[in-house]
Amino acid sequence: xxxxxxxxxxxxxxxxxxxxxxxxxxxxxxxxxxxxxxxxxxxxxxxxxxxxxxxxxxxxxxxxxxxxxxxxxxxxxxxxxxxxxxxxxxxxxxxxxxxxxxxxxxxxxxxxxxxxxxxxxxxxxxxxxxxxxx
Amino acid sequence: xxxxxxxxxxxxxxxxxxxxxxxxxxxxxxxxxxxxxxxxxxxxxxxxxxxxxxxxxxxxxxxxxxxxxxxxxxxxxxxxxxxxxxxxxxxxxxxxxxxxxxxxxxxxxxxxxxxxxxxxxxxxxxxxxxxxxxxxxxxxxxxxxxxxxxxxxxxxxxxxxxxxxxxxxxxxxxxxxxxxxxxxxxxxxxxxxxxxxxxxxxxxxxxxxxxxxxxxxxxxxxxxxxxxxxxxxxxxxxxxxxxxxxxxxxxxxxxxxxxxxxxxxxxxxxxxxxxxxxxxxxxxxxxx
Amino acid sequence: xxxxxxxxxxxxxxxxxxxxxxxxxxxxxxxxxxxxxxxxxxxxxxxxxxxxxxxxxxxxxxxxxxxxxxxxxxxxxxxxxxxxxxxxxxxxxxxxxxxxxxxxxxxxxxxxxxxxxxxxxxxxxxxxxxx
Numbered sequence: 001x002x003x004x005x006x007x008x009x010x011x012x013x014x015x016x017x018x019x020x021x022x023x024x025x026x027x028x029x030x031x032x033x034x035x036x037x038x039x040x041x042x043x044x045x046x047x048x049x050x051x052x053x054x055x056x057x058x059x060x061x062x063x064x065x066x067x068x069x070x071x072x073x074x075x076x077x078x079x080x081x082x083x084x085x086x087x088x089x090x091x092x093x094x095x096x097x098x099x100x101x102x103x104x105x106x107x108x109x110x111x112x113x114x115x116x117x118x119x120x121x122x123x124x125x126x127x128x129x130x131x132x133x134x
Numbered sequence: 135x136x137x138x139x140x141x142x143x144x145x146x147x148x149x150x151x152x153x154x155x156x157x158x159x160x161x162x163x164x165x166x167x168x169x170x171x172x173x174x175x176x177x178x179x180x181x182x183x184x185x186x187x188x189x190x191x192x193x194x195x196x197x198x199x200x201x202x203x204x205x206x207x208x209x210x211x212x213x214x215x216x217x218x219x220x221x222x223x224x225x226x227x228x229x230x231x232x233x234x235x236x237x238x239x240x241x242x243x244x245x246x247x248x249x250x251x252x253x254x255x256x257x258x259x260x261x262x263x264x265x266x267x268x269x270x271x272x273x274x275x276x277x278x279x280x281x282x283x284x285x286x287x288x289x290x291x292x293x294x295x296x297x298x299x300x301x302x303x304x305x306x307x308x309x310x311x312x313x314x315x316x317x318x319x320x321x322x323x324x325x326x327x328x329x330x331x332x333x334x335x336x337x338x339x340x341x342x343x344x345x346x347x348x349x350x351x352x353x354x355x356x357x358x359x360x361x362x363x364x365x366x367x368x369x370x371x372x373x374x375x376x377x378x379x380x381x382x383x384x385x386x387x388x389x390x391x392x393x394x395x396x397x398x399x400x401x402x403x404x405x406x407x408x409x410x411x412x413x414x415x416x417x418x419x420x421x422x
Numbered sequence: 423x424x425x426x427x428x429x430x431x432x433x434x435x436x437x438x439x440x441x442x443x444x445x446x447x448x449x450x451x452x453x454x455x456x457x458x459x460x461x462x463x464x465x466x467x468x469x470x471x472x473x474x475x476x477x478x479x480x481x482x483x484x485x486x487x488x489x490x491x492x493x494x495x496x497x498x499x500x501x502x503x504x505x506x507x508x509x510x511x512x513x514x515x516x517x518x519x520x521x522x523x524x525x526x527x528x529x530x531x532x533x534x535x536x537x538x539x540x541x542x543x544x545x546x547x548x549x550x551x552x553x
Contacts, residue, residue, distance in 0.1 A: 014445035021442060021476060036323060039476060039507035043515065046478040050445070070277045108479070108515035319510075326506035333526055360518060361509040366502065366525035 005065035011049050011078070012058035020049040020061055024076065027063055031072045033134050040112040041074060041132045047109045048078045048128050056080025056126055066131070073114075073133040081125035088120055138259050139252070141190040143241050144183070152183050154237035162233060169220045178230075182209050195263045198270060207270065214274035218282060227275045231268040235260070287316070295321045297328040304404045305334045306397065310343030318354035322361055329367045336404040337362050340397045342373030352387040359391045368392075368407070372400035426451045428458050434466035434535055435459065435497075436528075440473040448484045455488055459495045466535035467492050470528055472503025482517040489522045498538050499523065502531035 005027070011020060024045040028038040045061070052059045059080030066073040085091050091106045106128075110116040115131035144151065156179050159165060160172065185206045192202035199207075210231075217227040238260050246253040295317065300306045307325055311317075325337055339355065341347065347355075359369040372394040374382075382389070394400040405411065424447065429436040435458055437451070459467065469485065471477065477485075489499040502525045504512075512519065525531040 018442050018444045025475070036319070036507045036510055039505075039511045040514065042476050043478050043511050046476060046480075047515075050478070050480060070281060108517070111514050111516070112511065322510055323506060326509060330506065330526065333530070335526070335530070357510075357513045360513045361506070364509040364512060364519060364524055365504045365506065366527075366530060 006063070008060050008062045010058075011052045011061050011080075013053065017046060017049045017053060021046050023063065024074070027065060027074055028132075031065060031074055031134060033074070033132070037132060037134070041076075041130075044109045044112040044130055044132075045076055047106075048076070048130065051106075051126075051128075052078050052080045052082075055085075056082035058082075059125075068133075071133045073131055075115075075129065075131040077127065077129045079125065079127045084122040084124055084126055085118075085120040086122050088118055092118075137193065138195055139242070139245060139256055140195060140238075140260055140263070141187070141193070143238070143245060144187040144190055147241055148183060148187060151234075151237050151241065152180055154240070155179055155183070155234050158233040158236055159229065162229060164226050164229060166222060166226055169222060178209075178213055182206070182213070182230075185209055195259055196266075198263075198266050206267070210267065210271045211274045211278075214271055215278040218275060218278040224272055224275050228268045228272045231264055231271055235264055238264070291317055291320045295324055297321075297324050299328075299332050299334070300338065300401060301405065302410065303333065303335045303408050304338065304401070305329065305332060305336070306338040306340060306401075308340045308343065308397075311345075313344055313351045313354050315354065318358065322358045325358065326361060326365060329362060329365060334367055335408055336368050336370065338370045338372055338397065338400045338404060340373040340400070341371060341378070342375070342397070344373075344378075347374075347378045347382060347387070349385050349387060352382065352385070352389060355389060356391075359389075370394055370400045370403060372397045425454060428454060430458075430462060430464070433462075433464055433539075434468055434532065435462065435464045436468045436470070438470040438473070442474075442476070443481065445480060448481060452484055452487055452491075456491050456495070459492050459497050464497050465539050467497055467499040468528065468531045468535065469499065469501045470503050470531075471501060471508075472505070472527070474508065475505065477504070477508050477512060479515060479517055482512060482515075482519060485522050486519060493521075498535055500525050500531040500534050502527055 007023075009020065009023060010016060021042050025038060025042050028041050033041065049061060052061070056078075057080060059078065059082070062077040062079070064075040064077075066075055092110065093107055106118070109130070113130040113132045115129075117129040118127070120126040156172075156176060159175060159179070160167070189198075189203045189206045192200075194200060194202060197203075213230065214227055239257060242253060242256050242260065246256060294310065295307070297305055297307050305325065305328055307321060309321065313321075325339075328334065329337060339358065341355075344351065355371060359371070362369050370392045371389060374393050374395060381387075392403070394403060426437060426439060426441075426443075426447065429438075435455065437455065439451075441447075443451070455467065458464065467488065469488065471485075474481070485501055489501075492499045500523045501519075504524060523534065525534050
């Protein structure tokens, strides 16, 4: 699988969240994603970026443009060294987020992408990796 | 380990190998002369053999995924793609590579008949290399075919999901056939766009032509209705046959939207809701 | 401090969100709007999001909060102009925005507000059809 473009940007403030949205949008457009797919990806990125800022104490997001021979894709890896998520299963559960104003939005975010991986260790940090294929 | 003799054979006997190889392909039982003219086959074979010779000079005859083999891979990928478009079957396409074995083996035997051990090693090296190339070709063929099918499916989808304007502010989507997620996505996008274009406030989704409604289909419908609602349009689902109603109750599916048995009833309701009426003209109105 | 302009049209407050808001700006809008509803005794709030290409859970919750707070202050809120891609994404995300009334555009939004202001007792709580 070929990696055609790679970049890492900091995610520490709410302005950074906006920058992440705009950067992901630009990359998605370049990769030829349709409008709905772009919107899903940018929204997912916004959710995860916010988690990184609000719950992870700030971190980074790595953007990778991918090509597996048949499809092009965009992979985003959010990483922080914050307190971590004690119960990942619970965080992925939908009831954790909808409407209540609490929660990390992970269950919904998972539905917006094709691949979703999460690693979190309490006290060490969290790493969430999402991929959307064209 | 001694250097393989294959590169030097490819170099010294390129023309002869090419002729014999083309003859092998044309003579084969499965050659599709109806799909590809001989001149084109000649060109493809010549191009490939040249690239093969060059790549083999790198002395790496075992890993074809390295940069030295990229031109060979590109040629095979393009070839597979065109074979798909021309209508060749996978085996017919892979034969391009495998029919090169015989000519190459013949040359190897000629060169090395005095040295049985080396000959055996070279046979093996040639086999491994051509098998890898053959497999690569087959995979490239598969990927191409999948891409073609995907594109055709998309076109079919677009043709079969019309959104019609029934009246001022009222749209209808007559769904026919099974509702999978790709289709639903397309229907959703068309419907929502038409809602904007026509400034519709009501969308009637008619499922008379949908054979079964299971939880998955219901989920798709619910999502479509929810999206339309977020944009400010209400939905009515019509065409729910008694069997479907039964299934839905059994499955515990709650569509959470107004439902009507027929499109006609849905239209009546939609007109009502949008404060519109159709008035029947009186029969004895001679002068209006 | 940058903020989003709030226009007063009769007894309706109109907000047009045209920038990709960062979180603090969204919170400021929420607060400003609440202040203005109270100080002008506005009866309706129209939020135009037709320029928004993305609405994530934060903005979604903001809209829900605005609707809830304005209701407490005896005003109705209508959100208009949601783009199709945004609607599809919000549904997938699982944000139903219950309690937020929606309309296709500003015109229809105003119609909806005027209708509800005329006869509040006849409208259901969130304006959607109960079937």
